[in-house]
Amino acid sequence: MGNYKMAHTMIRVLDLNRSLAFYKEALGFEEVRRRDEPTYEFTLVFLGDGDPNGHQLELTYNYGQVAPYDLGTAYGHLAVVVDDLEASWAAHDAKGYQPTEPKGLSGDGKPRYYFITDPDGYKIEIIRK
Structure with a gap:
């Protein structure tokens, strides 16, 4: 194909x-x-x-366009990877991006990702590489 x-x-x-x-x-x-x-x-x-x-x-x-866009209920998030999750989280927190607390996968316990939100409300997942 x-x-x-x-x-x-x-x-x-x-x-x-x-x-x-x-x-x-x-x-x-x-x-x-x-x-x-x-x-x-x-x-x-x-x-x-x-x-x-x-x-x-x-x-x-x-x-x-003057009104914010309606993101709807089907949109999830963008995702990017980063080498140092903790340093990235600290930098985003210091800049006022209000990152969510880092979370792990079920049963793992090790933080693997967190989210920030862009100016239009799009969620961005930051994932440990």
């Missing part, structure tokens, strides 16, 4: 600059490319984690 690979995940954001600042500061994501479409009244910004062949996060900004 084909050799499929993940390309990107798209989320809609209310304030593009606020979201760009969050993803850069909280996760170190950098802008890879941008596409402005004034005729169709939107801007797309693709963020990457430094891996040129890796999965990207697409932020879609629709001109004129």
